[in-house]
Structures are given as C-alpha cells and as structure tokens.
Amino acid sequence: MRIHFKTDYLQDIRLFEDRREMIQYILLILAALSAPFWLDEYLLGEITYVLIYVLAGIGLMVLAGHTGQPSLGHAAFLACGAYMQVILLEAGVPFLISLPLAGLFSGVVGAIVAIPALKMSGIYLAIATLAFGIMVEDVIILLEHWTGGVEGVLTPAITIGGFEIDRWTTPDYFYWLCLIVVILVTVAYKNLLRSPTGRAFTAIRDSEVSARAMGVNVARYKMIAFGVSCFFTGLAGALLAHFLQAFNYEAFLILISIQLLLMVTVGGLGSIHGAYYGAIVIGLLPVVITILREEVSELMGLGNFTIPGLETGIFALILVIFIIVEPLGIYGRWTKIRIWLELFPMARKDMFRRQKSYLKTERMK
Amino acid sequence: MDILQLLIGGIANGCIYGLVALGFVLIYKATEAVNFAQGDMMMIGAFITLTMVNEEWWGLPFGIGVILAIVIMAGLSYLLEVVVIRKLFGQPQFAVVILTIALGFVLRFFAGVIWGHDPQSLETPFAGKAFDIGGLILGYDEAVVIIATAVLTISLYFFFQRTRLGVAMQAASQNQLAAYYMGIPVKWISSMIWAVAGVTATVAGILFAAKGAIDPASGLLGIKAFAAAVIGGFGSLPGALAGGLIIGIVEPMAQYFAPPGYSQIMPYAIMLIVLVVRPNGLFAQIQQKKV
Numbered sequence: 001m002r003i004h005f006k007t008d009y010l011q012d013i014r015l016f017e018d019r020r021e022m023i024q025y026i027l028l029i030l031a032a033l034s035a036p037f038w039l040d041e042y043l044l045g046e047i048t049y050v051l052i053y054v055l056a057g058i059g060l061m062v063l064a065g066h067t068g069q070p071s072l073g074h075a076a077f078l079a080c081g082a083y084m085q086v087i088l089l090e091a092g093v094p095f096l097i098s099l100p101l102a103g104l105f106s107g108v109v110g111a112i113v114a115i116p117a118l119k120m121s122g123i124y125l126a127i128a129t130l131a132f133g134i135m136v137e138d139v140i141i142l143l144e145h146w147t148g149g150v151e152g153v154l155t156p157a158i159t160i161g162g163f164e165i166d167r168w169t170t171p172d173y174f175y176w177l178c179l180i181v182v183i184l185v186t187v188a189y190k191n192l193l194r195s196p197t198g199r200a201f202t203a204i205r206d207s208e209v210s211a212r213a214m215g216v217n218v219a220r221y222k223m224i225a226f227g228v229s230c231f232f233t234g235l236a237g238a239l240l241a242h243f244l245q246a247f248n249y250e251a252f253l254i255l256i257s258i259q260l261l262l263m264v265t266v267g268g269l270g271s272i273h274g275a276y277y278g279a280i281v282i283g284l285l286p287v288v289i290t291i292l293r294e295e296v297s298e299l300m301g302l303g304n305f306t307i308p309g310l311e312t313g314i315f316a317l318i319l320v321i322f323i324i325v326e327p328l329g330i331y332g333r334w335t336k337i338r339i340w341l342e343l344f345p346m347a348r349k350d351m352f353r354r355q356k357s358y359l360k361t362e363r364m365k
Numbered sequence: 366m367d368i369l370q371l372l373i374g375g376i377a378n379g380c381i382y383g384l385v386a387l388g389f390v391l392i393y394k395a396t397e398a399v400n401f402a403q404g405d406m407m408m409i410g411a412f413i414t415l416t417m418v419n420e421e422w423w424g425l426p427f428g429i430g431v432i433l434a435i436v437i438m439a440g441l442s443y444l445l446e447v448v449v450i451r452k453l454f455g456q457p458q459f460a461v462v463i464l465t466i467a468l469g470f471v472l473r474f475f476a477g478v479i480w481g482h483d484p485q486s487l488e489t490p491f492a493g494k495a496f497d498i499g500g501l502i503l504g505y506d507e508a509v510v511i512i513a514t515a516v517l518t519i520s521l522y523f524f525f526q527r528t529r530l531g532v533a534m535q536a537a538s539q540n541q542l543a544a545y546y547m548g549i550p551v552k553w554i555s556s557m558i559w560a561v562a563g564v565t566a567t568v569a570g571i572l573f574a575a576k577g578a579i580d581p582a583s584g585l586l587g588i589k590a591f592a593a594a595v596i597g598g599f600g601s602l603p604g605a606l607a608g609g610l611i612i613g614i615v616e617p618m619a620q621y622f623a624p625p626g627y628s629q630i631m632p633y634a635i636m637l638i639v640l641v642v643r644p645n646g647l648f649a650q651i652q653q654k655k656v
Contacts, residue, residue, distance in 0.1 A: 064459075068459070070459050070462065070463075116637070116640065116641040123399055123458055123462070123599075124595075124640065126459075126462060127591070127595050127636070127640070128637060128640050130588070130591070131592065131633040131634075131636050131637050131640075132633075132637070134588060134633050135630050135633045135634065135637075138626060138627075138629045138630045139630070141626055142626050142627070254588070258466055261463060261466070262463065262466070262467060265463050309473070309474050309477050309581075310474070312470050312473075312474065313470060313471060313473075313474025313475070313477075315470070316467040316468070316469075316470030316471045316474065317467075317471055319463070319464075319467040320449065320464060320467045320468060320471060323453065323460055323463060323464045323467070324449065324452040324453070324464075327456065327460055
C-alpha cells in the first residue's frame with residue numbers, strides 16, 4: 001500500500017498523485033499512440049468510435065457527474081457540433097479553426113439553453129433538457145437550408161497543412177487526431193476539476209444550499225458547467241461528423257441522449273475514468289453480443305436467429321443491475337476492489353457502507 | 366365545424382395523455398420519484414388486456430379481461446416497486462430517473478419478444494359505433510375515453526383528499542422519516558402507490574389500444590404525457606389532466622393551422638414556455654427549497 005506523506009498544500013491538487021501514477025499514464029498514452037501499428041483496421045475504427053463516445057461522455061460527465069445536473073438531451077449538442085462543423089468546413093474555414101469553433105457554438109447554445117433552466121432545480125432541469133433533446137430532431141428537419149433536412153449532409157474531408165485525413169483511406173491519422181483531441185480534453189477536464197470553478201461545480205452537486213452559503217454563485221456556475229459540458233460534447237459531435245461522413249437527424253435521436261446518460265452512469269458518475277469505462281462498454285457490447293449469439297445458435301442449433309432490440313435490452317438490464325448494486329459504476333467498483341486488495345487482509349466489511357438517508361420534499365406547503 | 370370535430374378528437378387524445386400523466390404525478394406525489402417507465406407500463410397493460418380479450422389469444426369477455434388485466438398490472442407494479450425501486454429508497458432523485466428510463470427499455474424489449482413489433486388493435490364492444498350530434502361525430506370509443514378519465518381523476522382526487530390511505534401517502538411524500546415516526550408504513554405506502562399508478566397506466570393503455578393500435582414503441586408516448594404532467598405542475602392531479610388536455614387539443618390544431626413540421630414540436634415548445642414563465646407549472650406546488 002502506498003502512503004502519501006503530505007508536506008505541502010499543493011500536493012493535494014497535483015495532476016498525478018505520485019511518480020508511479022504518472023509513469024502508468026504515460027505508458028497508457030504510449031500504448032494508445034502506437035495502437036495503429038499492432039491493430040487491424042476494423043478494430044481501429046471501433047476504437048476511434050469509442051474515443052468519440054469518450055469525448056461526448058466527458059462532456060456529459062462535467063454536467064451530470066460533477067455538477068449534478070442530469071441532462072437528458074445531450075445528443076442535441078452533439079448535433080450542434082456536427083452540423084456547425086460541416087457548415088464551417090463548407091464555407092472554407094480550415095479544420096484546425098473550425099473544430100474549436102464548432103465546439104464553441106455548441107457551448108454557447110448550451111449556455112443559452114441553460115439560462116431558463118437555471119430557475120429550475122433538479123428534476124425540472126432534466127425535463128427542460130429532455131424537451132430540447134426531443135425538439136432538436138424536428139428543428140433539424142425544419143432548418144433544411146443548413147442541415148439538409150431529411151436527406152442529411154456529407155462531411156468534407158479534413159485537410160491539415162496539405163495532409164488529407166479521411167476515415168477510410170487514412171484510418172490511423174484519423175485515429176491519432178481523435179486520440180489527441182481526447183487527451184487534450186481530458187487534461188483540460190482534470191485541470192478544470194482542481195480549479196476554483198471545478199470545486200464550485202462539485203459543491204453545487206453535493207448541496208446547492210451549502211454551495212450558496214460558501215459564496216458560490218449557483219446560477220452562474222451552473223451556466224458555466226452547461227457551457228463547458230456542451231463545448232466538449234460539441235467537439236465530439238464535430239469528430240462524429242467526420243466519422244459518419246454522411247449523416248442526418250437520425251444520428252441525434254433522443255435515444256442517443258439517453259444512451260449517453262446510461263453510458264456515464266455505468267462507467268461511474270463523478271469520475272473521469274467513468275466516461276472511458278462507459279464508452280468502452282457501449283463500444284464493445286455489440287461485438288460481445290454478436291459473438292455470444294453465434295455461440296448460442298451453434299449450441300442450440302437454431303441457425304441464424306435475431307432478436308430485434310436485443311442490444312438495447314441487454315444494456316438496459318446491465319444498467320438496472322448497476323444502479324441497484326453499484327451506483328458508482330464500474331469505476332466505483334474497481335476502486336473498492338483495489339482498496340480491498342491494498343489493505344488485504346485488513347479490509348473491514350462495512351468500509352463502503354452507504355449512509356442511510358431519508359427523503360424530504362422540495363414542495364413546501 | 367371542422368374545428369369542433371378536431372376539438373373532440375383532441376380532447377379524447379388529451380384524456381389518454383392526461384391518464385398517463387396522472388401516473389407520473391401519483392408516483393411523484395407519494396415518493397418524490399419520477400417514473401419514466403410510466404409510458405411503458407401503459408404499453409404493457411394494453412398488451413396484457415389484448416392477450417385476454419382478443420379472439421386470436423384467449424378471447425375472454427371484455428369486462429372480465431379488463432378487470433383481470435388491471436389486477437395483474439397492479440400486482441406487477443407492486444412487485445416492481447418491491448423488487449427494484451425499493452433498493453433505491455432514499456437515494457437521490459436522479460438515480461431513480463435513470464433506473465426507470467432503463468426499466469422502460471427493458472419492458473419494451475420484453476414486450477417486443479413476447480408480442481412482436483407489429484401494431485395490434487384491441488377488440489372492444491364499442492368499436493366502430495358513433496353518436497351523431499348535429500353533424501358532429503363522437504365515436505363510442507372517444508366517449509368512453511372521456512368518461513373513464515373523468516371518473517378515474519375524480520375518484521383519485523377524493524382518494525388523496527379524503528381517505529386515510531391517501532393522506533398517509535401525502536405525508537410520506539413530504540417527509541419520510543417524520544411519516545414513519547407517526548406510524549405510517551412508508552415502504553408499504555410506496556408499493557401501494559406504484560400499484561395505483563399501474564392501474565391508471567393500464568386504463569390509459571386499454572383506452573389507447575381501443576382507439577388506435579399498440580406496439581412496443583408506443584411507450585414513448587410517455588414522453589408526451591410527461592410534458593403534460595410538467596405543464597400541469599407535476600404535483601397536482603387536476604393539473605396533470607389539464608396539461609394532457611392542453612397537449613391533446615393543441616396537437617391537432619397545430620397540424621391544422623401551422624405549416625407542416627411544426628406540430629410535433631408544439632407539445633414540447635409549450636412545455637418549455639411554461640417552464641420558463643412559470644417554472645413550477647401552471648398548478649404550482651413547489652416553492653423555494655429550504656435546507
């Protein structure tokens with residue numbers, strides 16, 4: 001077991017706890033960077049998809065995991081980023097400028113949506129985002145001039161300094177591009193969390209009333225949280241546009257929003273790792289189900305059978321089990337296992353027992 | 366005349382939205398949890414009734430089938446609360462929201478496996494007949510929808526205001542711990558309220574399947590009903606019904622008057638406007654949260 005002897009306040013907010021952790025992460029990044037050399041193209045494409053989902057998950061994690069404001073309509077902001085990216089690229093804006101602009105646009109839209117939402121608390125905010133998420137589908141069709149309506153749009157190729165990056169012809173470049181964006185965003189997120197802004201987010205999540213008592217401007221920080229969250233999600237949307245190459249409103253249905261929310265919950269709300277774990281589960285689940293289905297149909301001699309909606313059904317079941325058994329998700333479970341191993345054989349049974357709480361109404365009458 | 370005809374259809378549709386919204390409000394009122402699976406419970410209720418009543422399944426008489434379905438759904442909802450929801454007792458609202466969303470997906474999946482994905486219609490004794498009132502056509506099914514909704518809402522309202530159980534439910538929702546000290550069996554109360562919500566969902570489902578056709582994706586109607594509940598102010602039974610009626614009436618009107626494409630947005634646009642103007646709904650019960 002590692003024991004940290006703290007001699008300095010700055011030690012509490014270091015990016016890495018100690019040198020060992022830093023080396024671990026550097027190794028992980030190196031492994032990820034070298035992936036195109038030892039993976040085939042199909043798997044690389046899958047991993048790129050997972051990375052984009054990680055980015056969207058990080059966006060939602062800022063809001064749901066760290067500020068405690070569940071959003072049920074985050075696919076709408078994914079759409080903002082994706083369509084803005086296409087519009088900018090078609091207008092001749094270079095990729096390196098259009099990507100942050102697309103994210104920024106999405107972030108501004110998010111902050112504007114948040115303004116009326118700020119008056120509401122808890123469940124009402126979730127409802128407002130849900131309404132926004134449902135409406136976006138029809139709004140995309142109505143804004144046919146920019147979004148191509150039902151037929152959708154084609155994403156132009158990426159060119160950076162004469163280099164052409166395309167998902168099909170140069171999958172490894174596209175993978176590196178996504179990876180770099182994800183790493184940058186993760187570092188930014190980690191930095192955000194140790195800044196006063198990030199602390200304010202967490203304070204709001206844990207108790208709005210005490211946050212206000214500590215001098216946090218709740219409305220303002222909620223709006224910032226929305227903006228940051230939607231900025232990250234918008235970046236994910238822009239990359240998704242390049243990944244899909246051709247898309248229409250169907251890529252941003254309300255089900256996608258809900259899937260995103262389920263993803264961060266399974267991964268582990270309130271941790272950056274959670275966004276990664278959740279995205280990996282979402283990305284790998286279809287593959288695992290396909291393999292299992294083949295095995296089962298071979299065993300039972302059923303031939304090629306399919307059950308429509310099996311994937312969503314299984315995913316939802318996993319989620320139900322997670323919420324009941326382990327509300328902190330994969331990351332929370334992993335932390336518990338790790339601590340148990342580190343303390344072995346001194347771990348106590350009730351170490352992680354949840355405190356009992358009782359419900360008091362928000363309705364005062 | 367066209368407009369009046371639209372109005373009748375709108376009111377009948379609105380009643381169904383209102384009934385599903387009632388389910389939301391019931392559970393919210395008693396346990397402060399929001400049940401996003403309410404629409405899917407409606408769908409399951411409709412399918413169970415369909416299995417009882419339709420000729421190609423069991424072909425029971427309509428009345429018996431309906432009563433059986435209501436009893437079964439009440440039991441199922443009770444069990445759902447005991448087995449799944451109770452595990453989150455006292456956890457943040459947000460956890461229950463995610464859980465019920467996931468439960469909705471699970472229910473939809475099982476409904477798809479059992480009953481298939483094709484839309485099916487419920488065979489009712491009042492199908493295809495209509496009153497003709499001076500040129501206005503009021504289908505028997507629409508009349509039944511409106512009457513059933515009115516009866517159910519009024520009885521629920523009196524249940525909450527007048528009966529011991531109803532008042533106990535209100536107390537449990539305001540402060541679980543205090544209610545428990547007063548000798549109210551809080552856990553049993555929340556199971557009961559889920560059973561009641563299951564019953565309203567089944568009634569809504571029966572009416573829905575009698576008026577049109579039902580398939581596993583019909584549960585998504587719950588989102589529209591949710592908008593209705595919000596417009597009405599989430600804690601109020603008459604409010605939920607009013608919200609449902611508003612949405613039911615606005616929808617066909619928007620289809621008639623507004624350019625195509627705008628009518629689907631209308632329910633949610635109204636909901637957003639209500640949320641902005643009166644953040645706690647038209648029939649507000651929520652005030653500033655205290656420590």
